[in-house]
Amino acid sequence: MFYITTAIDYTNGSPHIGHAYEKVLADVLARWHRMCGEPTYFLTGVDQHGQKVQQKAEEAGISPQEYADMVTARFIALWKRLGLQYDGWAATTDPRHEACVQKILTSLRDKGCLYKKAYKGFYSVRQEQFLTDKERGEDGNFGPEWGQVIELEEENWYFNLTAHIPWLKEFVTNHPDCVQPEFRRQDLLMAIERATNDLCISRPKDRLSWGIPLPFDPDFVTYVWFDALINYISFAGYLAEGDESLPEFSKLWPAACEVIGKDILIPAHGIYWLCMLHAMGFTDEEMPRLLVHGWLNIKGEKMSKSLGNIVDPNDLCDVFGAEAVRYYLVRDTKVGYDSDYDPERLKMIYNTELANDVGNLCNRSLNMCVRYLGGVVTVADTLAEDELSVSLRKSLADTVARFAERMDNYSTSEALAALNEHVGQCNAFIEKTQPFMLAKDETRLPELQSVLAHLLESCVHIGYLLGCVLPEASERILCQLQVDGSTLNPQTLAWGVLKNGHTVQAPTPVFPRILSEEEKQKMAEKAAKAAAKAARKAERAAQEQK
Numbered sequence: 001m002f003y004i005t006t007a008i009d010y011t012n013g014s015p016h017i018g019h020a021y022e023k024v025l026a027d028v029l030a031r032w033h034r035m036c037g038e039p040t041y042f043l044t045g046v047d048q049h050g051q052k053v054q055q056k057a058e059e060a061g062i063s064p065q066e067y068a069d070m071v072t073a074r075f076i077a078l079w080k081r082l083g084l085q086y087d088g089w090a091a092t093t094d095p096r097h098e099a100c101v102q103k104i105l106t107s108l109r110d111k112g113c114l115y116k117k118a119y120k121g122f123y124s125v126r127q128e129q130f131l132t133d134k135e136r137g138e139d140g141n142f143g144p145e146w147g148q149v150i151e152l153e154e155e156n157w158y159f160n161l162t163a164h165i166p167w168l169k170e171f172v173t174n175h176p177d178c179v180q181p182e183f184r185r186q187d188l189l190m191a192i193e194r195a196t197n198d199l200c201i202s203r204p205k206d207r208l209s210w211g212i213p214l215p216f217d218p219d220f221v222t223y224v225w226f227d228a229l230i231n232y233i234s235f236a237g238y239l240a241e242g243d244e245s246l247p248e249f250s251k252l253w254p255a256a257c258e259v260i261g262k263d264i265l266i267p268a269h270g271i272y273w274l275c276m277l278h279a280m281g282f283t284d285e286e287m288p289r290l291l292v293h294g295w296l297n298i299k300g301e302k303m304s305k306s307l308g309n310i311v312d313p314n315d316l317c318d319v320f321g322a323e324a325v326r327y328y329l330v331r332d333t334k335v336g337y338d339s340d341y342d343p344e345r346l347k348m349i350y351n352t353e354l355a356n357d358v359g360n361l362c363n364r365s366l367n368m369c370v371r372y373l374g375g376v377v378t379v380a381d382t383l384a385e386d387e388l389s390v391s392l393r394k395s396l397a398d399t400v401a402r403f404a405e406r407m408d409n410y411s412t413s414e415a416l417a418a419l420n421e422h423v424g425q426c427n428a429f430i431e432k433t434q435p436f437m438l439a440k441d442e443t444r445l446p447e448l449q450s451v452l453a454h455l456l457e458s459c460v461h462i463g464y465l466l467g468c469v470l471p472e473a474s475e476r477i478l479c480q481l482q483v484d485g486s487t488l489n490p491q492t493l494a495w496g497v498l499k500n501g502h503t504v505q506a507p508t509p510v511f512p513r514i515l516s517e518e519e520k521q522k523m524a525e526k527a528a529k530a531a532a533k534a535a536r537k538a539e540r541a542a543q544e545q546k
């Protein structure tokens with residue numbers, strides 16, 4: 001089972017392009033594994049508890065649940081628009097999740113992993129955590145990333161995190177694939193060296209009521225991170241035997257891929273989460289694998305409300321369409337690294353790679369087949385052995401293999417680059433074989449048939465493989481090619497999907513160019529001039545008739 005999860009987003013603000021990037025990336029990977037015929041379960045959701053939601057709700061004069069529900073609805077609507085196909089929805093106020101968190105807390109306490117103590121120290125309201133001297137900047141102060149820092153003295157419950165650190169160090173050292181990419185695993189190893197404090201896992205109810213109550217101490221609620229991390233197992237059916245609304249845990253766990261941003265690897269996922277699982281009794285083989293992506297910035301700067309540079313993915317979908325946004329997000333970002341969001345690049349990449357290259361290839365190939373061959377694909381018993389045809393077939397086979405290998409390694413951008421390379425080969429093949437010239441000479445019909453069979457077979461493979469990134473466009477391409485994608489599998493995809501006598505449809509463009517306002521204006525002017533010319537011509541004709 002390929003069990004893939006994402007971070008669950010805070011419901012204290014609307015979704016932005018960074019949230020969308022992570023979810024689209026996970027959706028593309030989930031779709032890829034489904035295409036390969038692997039049983040797949042994709043879980044995503046929202047992190048609804050915590051101080052930030054409580055504060056926002058107070059400001060809005062509504063209950064935290066109402067506030068969380070209102071923001072949750074915005075996330076759900078966006079995911080629908082972006083075509084996310086998830087199997088499970090993790091909302092942390094779900095009673096099934098709350099019950100699981102409480103069972104885990106009780107069991108950890110029974111095992112002696114939790115203790116209560118008084119602590120006095122500095123506390124970041126924004127990050128909802130106590131700060132130590134390690135968090136001070138070089139100037140000795142707590143940096144702006146901590147927001148308002150106050151001094152607090154309070155009793156709380158602690159998880160004996162440090163007891164698990166020796167195990168964690170060994171585990172991360174000996175399991176090279178536990179965190180990808182590799183440089184993030186190295187970051188984690190360094191951070192583990194500095195992990196010397198236990199984790200405070202409660203908040204007194206009189207300060208924060210919006211959380212899951214500790215089952216053994218009603219004056220406290222659970223720290224939001226301790227609650228949120230558990231979503232990966234609670235919604236996978238952990239400790240929920242007999243609840244048919246949840247999956248069977250043993251079928252899903254461990255997660256093959258937990259997709260998270262670089263900011264929440266340390267300490268949340270790389271330290272807290274792995275140690276929590278270890279304390280619960282999960283073995284090394286039962287640990288999830290973390291896939292850490294970089295950040296989408298705006299002109300090199302972090303997106304933030306204070307800078308007023310937050311990008312709403314809905315606005316992008318309005319202008320460019322959801323699939324253009326999906327393509328851009330996975331194509332222009334190398335997984336693991338930061339990238340800069342730039343709408344001009346979105347337009348440029350869409351126009352060159354999709355409208356010009358793939359789109360044109362499909363249109364030209366289908367058009368020529370319909371015009372010259374009545375839409376019938378003729379595949380000879382023995383395939384053409386000329387150099388150009390042999391090399392195009394080899395390029396196609398290599399492309400399919402490369403695409404699959406890269407997708408399996410989470411190199412989504414590079415996988416798409418492989419497809420583009422083959423599209424380039426096909427366009428060069430058209431220039432060299434000149435099917436439009438072949439069509440003028442009846443004696444060269446077999447050559448023409450062979451050239452078009454090569455091009456259309458390529459279109460099938462490309463259109464099909466694009467399906468994990470562009471599900472709608474892929475379906476439209478395959479429909480024009482009259483191929484049922486559900487009968488294909490990337491593992492067995494090879495030359496010969498199109499059989500002799502197969503018929504195709506006339507094309508309708510799947511990737512219309514994205515035009516700038518200026519281009520639209522020019523097009524409108526051109527259309528108006530053409531209409532005026534036609535009207536003048538009609539008038540002249542009418543006068544001549546009189």
Ligand code: MSP
Pocket residue numbers: 006007008009010017018019021022047228229230231259260261262263264294295296297303
């Ligand atoms: N609620 C926690 C996660 C709990 S997971 C058990 C949280 N929420 S968040 O809304 O702040 O972030 C959710 C995800 O979005 C994180 O993986 C985070 O890295 C990612 N991103 C937030 N801003 C981002 C960008 N600007 N770019 C890319 N991803 C970023 O953290």
